[in-house]
Amino acid sequence: MTKALLLIDIQNGFCPGGNLPVAEGDAIVPVANALMASGRYDLVVASQDWHPANHGSFASQHPGKAPFDIGELSGKPQMMWPDHCVQGTSDAAFHGDLDTAKIDFVQQKGQNPAVDSYSAFRDNDQAALTGLSDYLKSKGVTELDLCGLATDYCVKFSAVDAVEMLPGVTVRFIEDASRGIDPAGVTAAIEEMKARGVEIVTSKTLLP
Ligand SMILES: [Zn+2]
DSSP states (O other): OOEEEEEEOOBGGGSTTSSSOOTTGGGGHHHHHHHHHTSOOSEEEEEEEOBOTTOTTBGGGSTTOOTTOEEEETTEEEEOBOSOOBTTSGGGSBOTTSOGGGOOEEEEEOOOTTSOOOSSSBOTTSOSBOSHHHHHHHTTOOEEEEEEBOIIIIIHHHHHHHHHHSTTOEEEEEGGGOBOSOHHHHHHHHHHHHHTTOEEEOHHHHOO
């Protein structure tokens, strides 16, 4: 039994004051810290959105498009985001209160300007893998609890991929250690995760 915690994109860019803020995004930091400190986990992994400045998901790269318009990237519909989490900037850094000393492995994603990567496991076109599924398999992970930002995008895509790419692994979504962008999108994301076999839990059920 190897229990792993996967923290999705707990970065300044997705917290209040960041370039793509999620409401109350910073409220999950103490919960994530408590989970890491609980002794429950053998392994803690964090993903980090890590874009080049010319990333194709940025509205700034598409003349005439504004953030949150639907545009196109490599021939596929793509949400146009504000510039966010550019490599090496403070926007891309983990939230300053996150206890990063307890993170064993960081999986960066979103480096290819021609495709977005909501999931920590693979790009949105599902062509290129990040390597995270092989890493977790190499560690013999049997349970994967995940949480972070944002529930309706990167967390949901990561959870669904975890179920598909890690057969036999119990995957749990920690609701109170996550926040989303759009309330209706969060409700739909939780329903979709449930339907795909992800357990929906809160930190209270996990902490001793
Ligand atoms: Zn991004």
